[in-house]
Amino acid sequence: xxxxxxxxSGVVDLAAxxxxxxxxxxxxxxxxxxxxxxxxxxxxxPADLVIDVDEAGFDRDxxxxxxxxxxxxxxxxxxxxxxxxxxxxxxxxxxxxxxxxLLAKIxxxxxxxxxxxxxxxxxxxxxxxxxxQALPLFQGAAGEEQIRQTLDQxxxxxxxxxxxxxxxxxxxxxxxxxTAPEIPVGPYDALLEAAVQALDAGDxxxxxxxxxNVLSDDPGNPEAKLGLxxxxxxxxxxxxxxxxxxxxxxxxxxxxxAQIAAADLDLxxxxxxxxxxxxxxxxxxxxxxxxxxxxLRMLELFEVVGAEDPRVATARRALARALx
Numbered sequence: 001x002x003x004x005x006x007x008x009s010g011v012v013d014l015a016a017x018x019x020x021x022x023x024x025x026x027x028x029x030x031x032x033x034x035x036x037x038x039x040x041x042x043x044x045x046p047a048d049l050v051i052d053v054d055e056a057g058f059d060r061d062x063x064x065x066x067x068x069x070x071x072x073x074x075x076x077x078x079x080x081x082x083x084x085x086x087x088x089x090x091x092x093x094x095x096x097x098x099x100x101x102l103l104a105k106i107x108x109x110x111x112x113x114x115x116x117x118x119x120x121x122x123x124x125x126x127x128x129x130x131x132x133q134a135l136p137l138f139q140g141a142a143g144e145e146q147i148r149q150t151l152d153q154x155x156x157x158x159x160x161x162x163x164x165x166x167x168x169x170x171x172x173x174x175x176x177x178x179t180a181p182e183i184p185v186g187p188y189d190a191l192l193e194a195a196v197q198a199l200d201a202g203d204x205x206x207x208x209x210x211x212x213n214v215l216s217d218d219p220g221n222p223e224a225k226l227g228l229x230x231x232x233x234x235x236x237x238x239x240x241x242x243x244x245x246x247x248x249x250x251x252x253x254x255x256x257x258a259q260i261a262a263a264d265l266d267l268x269x270x271x272x273x274x275x276x277x278x279x280x281x282x283x284x285x286x287x288x289x290x291x292x293x294x295x296l297r298m299l300e301l302f303e304v305v306g307a308e309d310p311r312v313a314t315a316r317r318a319l320a321r322a323l324x
Contacts, residue, residue, distance in 0.1 A: 043170035049094045053104040055111050059313045062104050066129040069166045070101040070158040072137070072151070075115060075125040077108050082141045083124045089144055090126070093151060099167035100155045101128075117321050130158050132299060134320060163219065195227055204238060207231040229303035237264050249278075256282065256290045260297050267301055275301060276315040283322045295323065 053061045053073075062071050074090050076083035087105065094103040108115045108123055118127055118134065126137040137150050158164040195210035211228035214221050242265055248255065249262035259282040266275035279298045283291055298319055302312050 043168040044099065046095045046169055046171060049099065049167070049169070050091050050103045050105065053106050053111075055113055058114060059316060062129050063132055063313075063316055064307060065102060066133075067131055067164075069099065069164060070154050071129045072101050072103050072154070073118075073127040073129065074103060074105045075108050075118070075120050075123050075127070076105060077123055080123050086124045086126075086141060089147060093144075093147065097151065097155070097166075099169040101151065101158075101166065117317070128154050130154070131164065132302075132316070134323070192223055192227070195224075195231070199227075199231060199234075204231055204235040208235060225303065226306065229300060233264060233268065233301075233304055236261075237268050240265065254282070254285050256286060256293055260294065263297065263301065267304060272305055272309075272311050276311065276318070280315065280318050280322050283319065291323075295319065 051061060062073065065071055072090065072094070074083075074087055076087055090103055094101065106114055108120065118125075120139075122139060124141070125139045126142075128135055128137050137154070138146070142150075155166075158166075191210050191214050195207045195214075198204070198206035198210055208228060208231045211224045211231060214224035215228065218224070240261060245258070245261045245265055248258040252258050259278055263275040263278045266272075266278060276298065279294050279301070282294045283298075286294060298315070302315070305312050
């Protein structure tokens with residue numbers, strides 16, 4: 001089988017990732033500082049760059065990890081002879097690239113659902129997930145030079161569009177002994193308090209700006225990211241006529257703008273599953289730019305609800321099935 005789908009040209013920007021260029025600079029500084037200190041918090045051992053993944057751990061080990069490092073997925077099986085040639089190359093390159101990507105190995109015999117969700121027609125098949133977005137890399141046997149070119153493109157896209165510079169590798173670290181990275185400490189209490197006060201006063205524009213001020217200096221600040229997502233959601237629904245929005249959505253199931261507005265209202269009203277279900281149905285009915293617009297709004301709503309919420313994990317799987 002000849003390799004195919006080696007192009008990365010289909011990757012698009014992810015609106016939910018704020019200030020990608022600033023994030024890239026911050027991540028590079030943190031990576032360089034950690035390397036100077038011999039790894040530091042958050043460093044992984046070379047052995048941790050190749051992991052076995054199953055359906056139960058997919059959200060944690062692939063989707064969540066893809067927000068900090070590109071995850072390359074190797075679909076394989078014990079009986080597959082080409083897999084036995086390709087997998088060792090990918091494993092060696094994962095170590096050589098020193099944390100620029102994480103290799104996740106999925107045994108298709110034990111994980112049929114994941115194989116179906118990704119639309120795998122034959123193995124070996126290699127995909128990538130970047131910031132929650134899946135894309136095919138190649139299927140079948142491929143030469144090392146082609147693989148390197150594809151990985152280089154993947155790393156470049158992850159850095160330039162998503163601000164991801166990968167993991168810090170510490171050769172002295174014990175496998176699996178990864179501590180949580182330190183959260184940057186800055187004089188943000190006053191800015192965050194100002195944002196909360198603006199929200200309480202109904203000044204949504206002021207709240208949005210206050211959160212953006214924090215993120216301009218610390219793009220990974222979790223409180224500011226969550227606050228900004230919530231404030232922008234409230235800003236979008238401000239002044240909407242709920243009855244009119246829902247009537248328009250009901251009469252035009254394929255109208256992207258109508259469905260997105262209704263989903264925003266669903267979420268503000270606490271109907272999380274309804275909001276996610278509405279957008280997933282719209283993804284199934286649309287294509288091209290319209291579909292991508294809906295997908296991006298879903299990712300923004302995931303930010304509002306929070307990655308740890310089980311409803312987000314369920315919706316991520318449903319979105320993957322709808323897309324692939």
